[in-house]
Amino acid sequence: MSKSPLLKVILLGDGGVGKSSLMNRYVTSKFDSHLLHTIGVEFLNKELEVDGRRVTLQIWDTAGQERFRSLRTPFYRGSDCCLLTFSVDDGQSFSNLSNWKKEFAYYADVKDPDRFPFVVLGNKLDVPERQVSGEDARQWCRENGGHPYFETSAKEATNVGSAFEEAVRRVLAADDGADRLVHANTVNLQRKSAPDSTCC
Numbered sequence: 001m002s003k004s005p006l007l008k009v010i011l012l013g014d015g016g017v018g019k020s021s022l023m024n025r026y027v028t029s030k031f032d033s034h035l036l037h038t039i040g041v042e043f044l045n046k047e048l049e050v051d052g053r054r055v056t057l058q059i060w061d062t063a064g065q066e067r068f069r070s071l072r073t074p075f076y077r078g079s080d081c082c083l084l085t086f087s088v089d090d091g092q093s094f095s096n097l098s099n100w101k102k103e104f105a106y107y108a109d110v111k112d113p114d115r116f117p118f119v120v121l122g123n124k125l126d127v128p129e130r131q132v133s134g135e136d137a138r139q140w141c142r143e144n145g146g147h148p149y150f151e152t153s154a155k156e157a158t159n160v161g162s163a164f165e166e167a168v169r170r171v172l173a174a175d176d177g178a179d180r181l182v183h184a185n186t187v188n189l190q191r192k193s194a195p196d197s198t199c200c
């Protein structure tokens, strides 16, 4: 049986917005990200089917920001999709989205960031004290390339699956599009086969 294509997705955003928790929630259906941080997990794989197409998502976390910063290029390169993540109770993390997008485009060598499959996540939807409204977030997405926007809660498992499925849809649509610009992911577009193991 042929293996499903491997899509590399990277979660970026300020420390503490819930990147590890989102990855953990999606892959293991658990909330506590402490274990991932402690053992330094860098990615988790998950197989899924979207619109009848089976893929393996390889989800990269950037936990341990300090260690990670010196490794940006190998982490970013070859990503098929970037999940730009902020926390709705932290306005600063929302303001920093543009920086994360620029940084990703620079280190991943993406020629046209507005045509790259970014998906924006406003996490911690369950927290009552919001600093960022859904409308402000949607407006930012409209003005910065028309990226899809999801409000998620890793804690309460709200919208997490939908967000990752949309990421897959965006990647597949971009690959199917005849006019997709070739970016640094060319090697990834040849679609590595998914390894059998689930994690590093």
Ligand code: GDP
Pocket (backbone or CB within 6 Å): 013, 014, 015, 016, 017, 018, 019, 020, 021, 022, 033, 063, 123, 124, 125, 126, 127, 152, 153, 154, 155, 156
């Ligand atoms: P990271 O640094 O972006 O990977 O963030 P973590 O996943 O380590 O989460 C940082 C803190 O926010 C932890 O205390 C998590 O338990 C908490 N957290 C993560 N996601 C949520 C969420 O959806 N709701 C709430 N209330 N807390 C969350």
